[in-house]
Amino acid sequence: MWTIRTRTGSQMPTHTIDRPDQRITRGAIGTPPPRGNAQKPARSIVGGLPNAPSGGPRVRKPHPGPLSHLDFIAFLAVNIVVIGGMWLRHGGLGQIADPGGQFIAAGQLAALYGTFAVLVQIALISRAPWLERRYGMDELNYLHRWTGFFAATLLVAHAGLTTWGYADSNGVDIIGQTWDFIAHWPDVLAAIVGLVLFLAVAVTSMKAARRALDYETWWFIHLYAYLAVIISFAHQIAVGPDFTSDRPARIYWAALYGLTAVLVLGFRWLTPLVNAFRYRLRVAEVVRHSPDVVSVVLRGHRLDRMKVESGQFFLLRFLTRDRWWKAHPISVSAAPDGRSLRFTIKALGDDTTALQFVRPGTRVMAEGPYGTFTAARARSRRLVLIGGGIGITPLRAMYEDLDRRPGDVDLLYRARSRDQAILADELAQISRQRGFGLHFSFSRPDGRRRRSNPFNPAHLKRLIPDIAQRDVYICGPSALVSAATNGLRKAGVPRHQIHAERFGY
Structure with a gap:
């Protein structure tokens, strides 16, 4: 648990840890909690820490970019309307009265929107700066994952509805109609392979599957999504009723694929090589x-x-x-x-x-x-930084770099033990020089797990009385981020003042 310590009127930084007998005294402020292995502290990499907030930026700061949230929504809305209009123009509603026509029409619409969702999904992780600076990698990955599940659902619906509709129209069973597709329709077998690849990607994106797979295996499986996209394009152009006899529709569809390819090749491959x-x-x-x-x-x-x-x-x-x-x-x-x-x-x-x-x-x-996990997102001058494990690293950089007055920043550092408190010596030095609060909590201070909640809202409010008026940055494992977010919300911190970054894939 966080030890409560009253700030003095002298702008002296506060250091607290989870047991009263481990409290750092005033005379020892700036000294990190003692480590089990008394190793020589690593020297500063950056040639000394600042004695005061910097007077201006030392490097060029990224511009948030011209894309607004409404621009992105408008792009999606326009294409959704165009795709729906294209389906109507090619007789989508006119098929409903025919035997099996309602299933065929619904299957065609599912294919169009499912494919568009796949292209949006890929564009979200193209690392295009307009998207990344607006939403951040965490949010884009989240949207990418759920867009992928939505796309996979639509594509499965397309396969099922289309097969069912044609089977009803031709008076055959599902198996017979499937065989007819494979034997007599161009590129259908390739489309089935593409659908299987999409489903493999979707299944391995589920949380349980991600836990079971190492990152390299997961990454290689996801590369097959690009092959599936190429296969689906060939299938749609060859047999899609919206494209076989409509040249403007083919150009529009090819342009969507081309734009996605330009984003991926430009920002995932060309830009890194140039840099x-x-x-x-x-x-x-x-x-x-x-x-x-x-x-x-x-x-x-x-x-x-x-x-x-x-x-x-x-x-x-x-x-x-x-x-x-x-x-x-x-x-x-x-x-x-x-x-x-x-x-x-x-x-x-x-x-x-x-x-x-x-x-x-x-x-x-x-x-x-x-990433958008930066001080630029803060709405308040007073901040709380919460980190755990290796998640302390971006917070350590922010702690040094923040242009804030003494007393405006508190860092809460959760670690297993004193030995596991990464960069604690540097944090203590910054705290002493900048007048920022520094608090430690150890889950296993004596080698045994302590069953306590360091993010209990009552404890958080006693530790930082004005926490509900501050912006809070959290970085670390998912469990820590979830526990801290839950405690902060109960302590009265509005959701828009909580900025989180989870370590994981």
Whole structure:
């Protein structure tokens, strides 16, 4: 539990931890909680921490972009109307009176909207800056996942309704009609293969499947979605009644596919390659904080032109023989200074363990920066930062970089134990120099799990009495984010003042 400590009138930072006998005294402010393994603290990577808020930006800040929420909604609405009109123009309603016609008509409409949903789904994760800066990667991934489930439902409905309708019209059973499609209709077999691929992608996107699969397997399965899209295009142009005899409709449909392809190729492939040559990033330094945590410092060319903010992350590819094809989402863990970028990595699996031993001089391709988990979203000057585990890294960068007065910021750090409090020494130094509050809570301070809720609303309000008027940033595992969000809502914090980023895929 968070220990309550009354602030003094001297703008002295507050440090609290979860047991009264571990409280840091006033004379020890700025000293991190003692660690079980008394290792020499890692030296600062960024050449010293600020003594006061910076007078201005040290790097170019990203512009939110011209796209508004209404623009995106309008784009979707216009296309939904056009697609519906196209279906009506080609006799969609006229088929209803025929035997099986109502099923055939509904199946055709499901195919059109299902395919459009697939294209929207892919565009959402194209990393187009207009979308990413407006919604952020977390929100786009969420929309991508649920749009995919919706698209898969429509495509399955298309297959079932169309087969049922033609079977009724031809006076045969479902199996016979399916065989007739495969034997006599062009590209139907390929379309069935494409549907199976879509369903495989949809199934592996479910939470239970994601838990059971490692990231690489999940990623490879999702690559088949692109093959399924290509197959579906060929099938629709070959046999789709909306396209076989209507050239403007074919051009419109091809334009939707082409726009999606341009977004994916341009922002997922071409932009990272261009930036790799522009910034020429290399590993400059690797500093070990503990047996399973390192900070990797990258330097390159004209990094002051890279539009990055504290709280954002990059997809990093370390260009070695066995790792060049893997992109790792890693948050910036120190305030960008225009000369270097620092990333702190904890060994949580095979890939992050291997990154603990990356060598200085290794070339790096960085996609990004991504994310809207930045101070620019705050509506209040007074903030609360809540982090847990390796999720403390973007908050550490924000904590250093925030242009706030002493007493305006409190950081709540949840960790298993004192040994697991990553970057605690740096946080304590920033707290001392900036006059920000710093609070620790350990779930296993003595090696045994403590069954307590550090985000109890009553405790949160005692710790930070004005918490309901503050913006709150939460970063960490899903369980921590959910628990903190629940406690904050019960403590009176409005939903729009809670900004969260979950670590996971």
